[in-house]
Amino acid sequence: MVYNVTTYALVIDNATTEFERNLKQETNEETIEGIVYYQFPEKVIASIQKPVKQLISFDSNDVIIYYPDDSIAFKFISSYPVSFSFFETFINIIKEDFGVCDRGYTLKKHQRKKDTLITYWNPPPILLKTASELKLVYVKNKIINSELKNKDGETFLEAQYKDHLNYGEYYFPREINTKLKTEQYSILEKITYKNIIFNDTLPEEIVNFKIPEGVEIEEIKW
Secondary structure, three states: OOOOOOOOOOOOOEEEEEEEEEEEEOOEEEEEEEEEEEEOOOEEEEEEEEOOOEEEEEEOOEEEEEEOOOOEEEEEEOOOOOOOHHHHHHHHHHOOOOOOHHHOOEEEEEEEEOOEEEEEEEOOHHHOOOEEEEEEEEEOOEEEEEEEEEOOOOEEEEEEEEEEEEEOOEEEEEEEEEEEEOOOOEEEEEEEEEEEEEOOOOOHHHHOOOOOOOOOEEEEEO
16 A cells, blocks of 8 residues: 555665754743754664753663763663654654554545645554544645544644655655644644754764763663
């Protein structure tokens, strides 16, 4: 089954991008800035510069957070694959199904009209109590919009993808605006990427990242 308009052949071994993530919930607002390093197939390291210096390593089901200024590290061990939301959408562009099959979604139907493709997905079992359908909209191979509907058919999670960067046959969004709305609260998230580099040499300390000797690592299961 072909989910997207084009079958991609270009291989992306790694990527580097600066990012800014702004999160608003009611009267609270937080902005995070840093650099993300991606290494095929699933290794991601985020170097957070503001507000607090951190190195966060996402690899398989484990997350390691290291605070270099305080020489403190935490290792979170999960029974499920870890989601790195502030970068996952960006790198999922290289997956023909936008990575939704990896998260347990199954294709329900699709519609195609001229240069627009709309796909509809059934949610995974873990979301069946809260969600009924995921909708993805592509225009000329660009992911433009996604909507997740609740059991009443109302959209409670929506994302818009803008300012796409073309690399080969891929179109990477450099701005992602997400809105989560529930009966109790609403969250607005804006992520922007800049200075994006593909298939270059990653820094040695990123490729072979490990916590320095002498730093105690606290393990936490979640």
